[in-house]
Amino acid sequence: VAKYLKDHGYRIVPVNPNISEALGESAYPDLNSIPFPVDLVDVFRNTQAAGAVVTQAIDLGIPVVWLQLGINLPDVQDLAANTATICIDKCCIKAEHHRLMK
Template identity: 40%
Template sequence: MPLTADADIRELLESARTIAMVGASDRPDRPSFGVMQTLQAHGYRVIPVNPQITGEHVNGEFVFRELSQLGDPIDIVDIFRNSAAAGEAVDQAIAAGAGAVWMQLGVVNDAAAARAEAAGLKVVMDRCPAIELRRLSIAPVGKPD
């Protein structure tokens, strides 16, 4: 069952340090670009993943083709893909050993969420971490409240 309680979402965001963003865009007019900036400003390391722009940089970070290339532990995989494509991103997150998958606003894939939960990952669906940070008044990563 995806996380919905404020306390659970708060715990996930406060414990995370590294977020991989699947579907990150290099276009400033795209929501993923702004969300990435907000998360970075909040102290997270955000690693963009997008096969369309692999090898480029977004907001100062190298863009990877897929999650398996990262090599670093991933606390949250933030998915900026449509609901149908989210399943593939979730499967990659499971294979990469991520701690959680976060499906953005409008992204709902119950089958993928069930696979993630069965593999031991926390799941958030149809929410935006940037919005939740503000709504829950979560202090920037690594800084006291």
């Protein structure tokens, strides 16, 4: 998915404490470590870790959080309620991009 988005002109910012780079981009250990504004966080974590990522994104004022298929976080909309962050779940960003660009 990340390669697809990069191939379609999007800047990818890997966030993973276990790597130093991905797809030719420097990786950061967490969202707080990114030294520039982020427009969207696409979460590829297990359900247990996803809630913390969503909370961190909301706290940082990131406008959009996208949870990939397979992440089961039923209260994600509650987490974003009364914030400026939009949370999208139950669909794949790659599939949606492909569908909209037809």
